[in-house]
Amino acid sequence: MADLGSLLFQRAGRIAAALWPTPLCPPLRAAQAELCRSLQLAFRLASAQRRAIVLEPTRPAGDGVLAVKLPEGVCWGRPAAVPLPPSLADSGWRGGRPRPITVMPQRRASANVWFLHHGQEALCLQLGLRGSIEVLRYRPRLRAWVNC
Numbered sequence: 637m638a639d640l641g642s643l644l645f646q647r648a649g650r651i652a653a654a655l656w657p658t659p660l661c662p663p664l665r666a667a668q669a670e671l672c673r674s675l676q677l678a679f680r681l682a683s684a685q686r687r688a689i690v691l692e693p694t695r696p697a698g699d700g701v702l703a704v705k706l707p708e709g710v711c712w713g714r715p716a717a718v719p720l721p722p723s724l725a726d727s728g729w730r731g732g733r734p735r736p737i738t739v740m741p742q743r744r745a746s747a748n749v750w751f752l753h754h755g756q757e758a759l760c761l762q763l764g765l766r767g768s769i770e771v772l773r774y775r776p777r778l779r780a781w782v783n784c
């Protein structure tokens with residue numbers, strides 16, 4: 637029953653977020669752009685070089701490895717006060733550290749989830765096995781995850 641109440645609260649939060657838009661803070665906006673650019677570059681390189689490219693958040697760039705640089709003040713992980721998005725609630729995902737993403741030709745990738753935060757605001761990047769990218773934003777005032 638508690639799960640049903642949480643689900644209804646999330647839905648109400650998403651509706652309120654759509655009606656009450658607020659801009660994403662500049663550091664998280666820059667981090668989101670950097671992540672999306674890095675993923676697109678990794679897909680292009682994998683296709684052009686016909687080999688796997690690894691997108692690594694904590695290692696320096698090298699042969700077949702792209703590094704992701706975050707703006708100052710933006711941290712990897714999900715703060716304890718921020719709940720998991722509803723789509724991840726039953727997934728068993730608990731880690732806060734980002735894992736490398738391997739991008740292969742034909743726009744395929746190893747699925748992964750990355751969380752970023754800056755203060756109370758958080759982003760969740762979900763990469764599907766077919767290379768689809770979904771970015772969610774946590775709205776602390778509404779206590780809900782919304783599409784970014």
